Amino acid sequence: MDSGLGTGGDGLRWVGGCFGRFMTPKWVREAAMPSAEGVGARRATLQILDAVLRRGQTLDAAGAAVRTLPAPDRALAVAIAGETLRRLPDLDALIDSATRQRLPDDSKARMVLRLALAQKVGLGTPDHAVVATALPLVDGGLRRLVHGVLGTLLRRGLPPLDAPRLPEAVEQRWAAAWGGEAVHAARRLIARRPALDLTFADDAEAGAFAGTSLAPRHVRLESASVAELPGFAEGRWWVQDLAASLPARLIPAAAGDVLDLCAAPGGKTMQLAAAGHRVTAVDASEGRLARLRDNLDRTHLTAELVAADALAWEADRPFDAILLDAPCSATGTFRRHPEVLYRARPAIIAENADLQSQLLARAAQWLKAAGALVYSVCSLEPQEGEQMIDSFLAAHPEFALDPPRPGELPGFVMPAPQGWVRILPGLLEEQGGLDGFFIARLVRRG
Numbered sequence: 001m002d003s004g005l006g007t008g009g010d011g012l013r014w015v016g017g018c019f020g021r022f023m024t025p026k027w028v029r030e031a032a033m034p035s036a037e038g039v040g041a042r043r044a045t046l047q048i049l050d051a052v053l054r055r056g057q058t059l060d061a062a063g064a065a066v067r068t069l070p071a072p073d074r075a076l077a078v079a080i081a082g083e084t085l086r087r088l089p090d091l092d093a094l095i096d097s098a099t100r101q102r103l104p105d106d107s108k109a110r111m112v113l114r115l116a117l118a119q120k121v122g123l124g125t126p127d128h129a130v131v132a133t134a135l136p137l138v139d140g141g142l143r144r145l146v147h148g149v150l151g152t153l154l155r156r157g158l159p160p161l162d163a164p165r166l167p168e169a170v171e172q173r174w175a176a177a178w179g180g181e182a183v184h185a186a187r188r189l190i191a192r193r194p195a196l197d198l199t200f201a202d203d204a205e206a207g208a209f210a211g212t213s214l215a216p217r218h219v220r221l222e223s224a225s226v227a228e229l230p231g232f233a234e235g236r237w238w239v240q241d242l243a244a245s246l247p248a249r250l251i252p253a254a255a256g257d258v259l260d261l262c263a264a265p266g267g268k269t270m271q272l273a274a275a276g277h278r279v280t281a282v283d284a285s286e287g288r289l290a291r292l293r294d295n296l297d298r299t300h301l302t303a304e305l306v307a308a309d310a311l312a313w314e315a316d317r318p319f320d321a322i323l324l325d326a327p328c329s330a331t332g333t334f335r336r337h338p339e340v341l342y343r344a345r346p347a348i349i350a351e352n353a354d355l356q357s358q359l360l361a362r363a364a365q366w367l368k369a370a371g372a373l374v375y376s377v378c379s380l381e382p383q384e385g386e387q388m389i390d391s392f393l394a395a396h397p398e399f400a401l402d403p404p405r406p407g408e409l410p411g412f413v414m415p416a417p418q419g420w421v422r423i424l425p426g427l428l429e430e431q432g433g434l435d436g437f438f439i440a441r442l443v444r445r446g
């Protein structure tokens, strides 16, 4: 279902995880061993959780690294790991309520209990299957402990955990930045599977497609197998969270020659090309650019692709408009990528902000007079959004904010008084919500 398009979160660099980076616990090495049928997926879940929480990998990368399992088992392992990460603090509280023994965060017993309970709460796995697939993961005294805790909790009955707590540091940060209601909305959203948003090259095609349209060229579906939807092979649409489609909507229709900086895998490149612009798409990652090329081929759209580090690359001409969809902490994508809440620690956010300010300064040099520079990040951290633009404007008095005009963005998007757009958890929640995003359009004066 993940086409690799739209939310763009994996511009994030490798981050050390929660448990200290270098020592691989014995239970993780054991989890990599072949196992009896039915338990293999859960063993793989142990490996995946270790890769995410201790080694800071993305869920997708950790899942892809499990090569010993058939694809359906691997998908199940990733799904169980995802459900575990969506509810980790509450699962831990449940575990702690059922044993007097304090289980270390990185202990095998806690990990097995977490994934067992996550299956029950998040996937509706029956009690007997939860127990039967957990016990073979542990031996001896640990098995008795896991059996005892699971028995206690399953007899007691698990709460629905449909608005689970986020990691405490994240809740504190977001409550300080956005207030308690945004945190409560994020809790509700993380327990739900996000909807599937499609962006169409042609608005008439979107109008003819079954689903809910919340913006021009947009259709929202409850869920679906992407490759089986009509129009996929013909390239009529691509998967892109509705929030991720907003930045390209702010590139003026008359722009013409547009630089798409940090472009891969290309959700926004395709929007710009479909809108008729001449697009130069730059990205530092050859692998991600190859996906962009595949996406353009499938959708029959064109752009000039440049594999380059934007901090070293030099544009050969000034552009009418520039879209900088910068690499970031990606915390706005927590509904699809719950691991971002564990990866994006303050040092990483600061590192991203440093890179973003360098990228913005370079982009500013390549813009024509009166040209538009749209900056966006799929982040819920003010350092990567509001504060980034405040400091850019302080250092670049030749730029000013250019707020969205009526009709440029869907009516439910209310720009902030400063003129930028901040998408918070809670917006359009009834209809399934959006990724968290920050978008600002800057115009170069004279």
Ligand SMILES: C[S@@+](CC[C@H](N)C(=O)[O-])C[C@H]1O[C@@H](n2cnc3c(N)ncnc32)[C@H](O)[C@@H]1O
Residues within 6 Å of the ligand: 005, 006, 007, 008, 009, 010, 011, 261, 262, 263, 264, 265, 266, 267, 268, 269, 282, 283, 284, 285, 288, 308, 309, 310, 311, 325, 326, 327, 328
């Ligand atoms: C948020 S993602 C972009 C998503 C993309 N705009 C889309 O809509 O599909 C950020 C991208 O920045 C790229 N990137 C990171 N550092 C870069 C740099 N110094 N120069 C160019 N690209 C960079 C990453 O490879 C990643 O593809």
